[in-house]
Amino acid sequence: MNIFIVDDHPMTVEGYVNALLAAPFGLCKPVFTKAHNCEEAYTILSRTSSPKQLFDIAIIDKGLPGYEVKSILSGSDLAILIREKMPNCKIIMITAHTEVIIVYDIAKKIRPEGLIIKNDITPEKLQQAVMEIMQGNQYQSPMVKSCINEIWKKELMIEDHNRQILLYLSKGFKIKELEGIIHLTTSAIQKRIIRMKKVFEVTDDSGLVKEAIKQGFI
Numbered sequence: 280m281n282i283f284i285v286d287d288h289p290m291t292v293e294g295y296v297n298a299l300l301a302a303p304f305g306l307c308k309p310v311f312t313k314a315h316n317c318e319e320a321y322t323i324l325s326r327t328s329s330p331k332q333l334f335d336i337a338i339i340d341k342g343l344p345g346y347e348v349k350s351i352l353s354g355s356d357l358a359i360l361i362r363e364k365m366p367n368c369k370i371i372m373i374t375a376h377t378e379v380i381i382v383y384d385i386a387k388k389i390r391p392e393g394l395i396i397k398n399d400i401t402p403e404k405l406q407q408a409v410m411e412i413m414q415g416n417q418y419q420s421p422m423v424k425s426c427i428n429e430i431w432k433k434e435l436m437i438e439d440h441n442r443q444i445l446l447y448l449s450k451g452f453k454i455k456e457l458e459g460i461i462h463l464t465t466s467a468i469q470k471r472i473i474r475m476k477k478v479f480e481v482t483d484d485s486g487l488v489k490e491a492i493k494q495g496f497i
Contacts, residue, residue, distance in 0.1 A: 358370050376396070432494070
């Protein structure tokens with residue numbers, strides 16, 4: 280298994296290597312290729328042509344020194360290049376950013392199989408992420424999930440119908456009564472409530488209303 284690791288801190292790169300050499304993942308006998316900036320990574324990718332040289336996994340830091348000559352200005356640009364050259368390579372993006380908008384932007388534009396905030400990384404969690412994506416699953420670290428949840432809350436609550444549903448529920452209306460008021464079917468209203476309960480991390484309708492009020496959405 281060929282793994283490409285790109286981070287501008289050599290000690291971090293070696294830390295990732297050591298983490299992945301430990302059992303159980305180390306039993307897969309991974310082969311590592313390392314780079315510390317976008318220029319080095321571009322040079323390696325340009326020389327990679329035979330099937331044996333293709334990468335199975337790329338672990339990329341978002342905050343890399345850029346390569347302006349080729350307009351590769353960050354780890355995100357590098358990930359896009361790898362997508363073009365090696366569509367079967369699974370990408371794990373790592374970022375020190377915890378800002379909700381930046382994390383969501385990485386998830387939406389790059390669509391990496393794995394997305395991890397640096398504060399979440401441990402050797403065990405890095406192994407878990409790699410093994411999850413090699414099994415065809417997605418992996419998001421706890422802080423990433425929290426950031427994306429915040430965005431989903433805001434996107435859902437921008438929608439007028441969702442705010443109206445919560446407002447009427449807070450006034451004691453039953454779901455069946457809302458069909459004639461909001462002009463959506465009961466089924467459509469229930470589906471919206473299920474989505475909202477998921478992102479607000481509650482299990483019942485009254486808990487959803489309380490949490491929406493607490494967070495200032497209604």
